[in-house]
Amino acid sequence: MNITDVTVRFGSFTAVDDVSLKVAKGEVTGLVGESGSGKSSLARAAAGLTPYRGTISGVARGQVQMVFQDPYSSLNPRMSIGAAITEGIRVPRAQRPTELARLLELVALPASYTDKYPRELSGGQRQRVAIARALAARPQVLIADEITSALDVSVQGAVLNLMRDLRTELGLTMLFISHNLAVVRYVCDTVAVMRHGHLVESGPVDEVITAPRHPYTRALLDAVPRLGRA
Template sequence: MSAGLALHDVTVRHQGTLGAVTAVDGVSLEVPDGTTVGLVGESGSGKSSLARAVVGLADSFSGQITVGGRQFGGRGAAARRRLGQRVQLVFQDPDTALDPRMTVRQTLSEATGAFVRLGRRDREQRIGALLELVGLDAPCADRLPAQLSGGQRQRVAVARALAVDPAVLIADEVTSALDVSVRAAILTMLRDLQRRMGFAMLFISHDLAAVRSVSDVIAVMYLGRLVEVAPTEDLLRGPRHPYTRTLLASVPDLRAVGRPAGEPLLAGEVPDPAAPPSGCRFHPRCPVGPNRRPERGICVTLDPQPDAAGRPHRAACHFPPTAEDRPPPARNAHPDGSGDRAPRTAGELPS
């Protein structure tokens, strides 16, 4: 299976008031055609900065971005235009992503004519086909965004992204601004569209339940770096990085190997990306790191490297969790580890 999207050693820097800040630091990742990689992590981990680099909107980046076997480079308007023909981004909030003064027809007409000249009849047919793809009725074409529901607006945003038949679709928190009742329908739509069209999808979200439902592989990001990458069910059953364990433990429905519900999950705040910790960036907050086990001082001095990129499950940790690192079951926990709490339909990471 060919790689729809391949990132190699991608680094993104933003210019701040006190100098450059590295938001993404040496990320390498592949998203093969027809598959979805879910990218998770706390706010500030660099997920959206990585997405902006892929579509050519990052302030400054280095590394290689390959789409459909073709390498893209440069940050000018011409480079963004070339990338836009192959990669499209669906933003978090459809209220701000769509022009409130343009009807759905005008929005989709502009998108369909962005790279290919179409006659009026062909353009109208294309608009009708796009509306059908995303499950919208023909009358929606003449409505303004304010006349649509939140779910309908997000469907329009997806249709606009698909208008150029992209090889890669980046979905950046596309369900976080929607009502819970609408999220499942949007996720189902994305899965169906991918099966029909075969694009590669990078799905960025705080919602671990949503990530699980659409992703073939999950990549966990912390402070600009990938700390673990694995097939979805492998990662949920046996996370190999302490950070991944704490994230999964925050969601009762997805808790696999991790801390029981009700116990503190993550100590402290995310460090300043302008001055990341030495060694392992997670060590100041690690529940099994040098703060609790002084003999693990290597975590403070030596940056752990991830396992070989060719391995399906790889993690960047000097001391992958073992049975002795796992705390005892929660009090009154059921045999399956679910505890007394009622399950939640979705779980979101700390923001």
């Protein structure tokens, strides 16, 4: 997916200002920055959820799926887990039960969860359902927007490990958004750093972390004890 000269405005406020970014096929690109940096606005533009100026190419229409920060608000509380996931499945009706079982297995949830409702699940389990629902459409690009920040610390690692496993198993192309460079380093191949709607630095994740060029990147590193200080 190629994001070229993309600008996102909300009235007179410019959330994203002329940003270009490549999300290489089969790789995980991290997008990092503090709250208000514009990273989520850029992600929503890439997913077709927010109007923008510029060009987003290299991906078919409707082939970008997004997993949001709050797994509870992104799921319909009146729909069972099975119904929520099946809603996004794009295979013939007769094949949907088999596909639903495959998706639940991918995100390490038992088949018995198909009849449960979001209120019956933990935050980590609900986020796994949201990931399965996004994967149901077999997207060319998966966007993960701060998918662990609303979860208890005890389950954040399990969800990050799941994303790493899914990337390996499915060869996923991902845009992974976080404010935490430690998380980005664990999950991503490359990273782009945003500040005040601008892209200030990008490159291979280990290169950016071990030898940051921009003062803002260094400030983000300073917020994560011992990261990049081998």
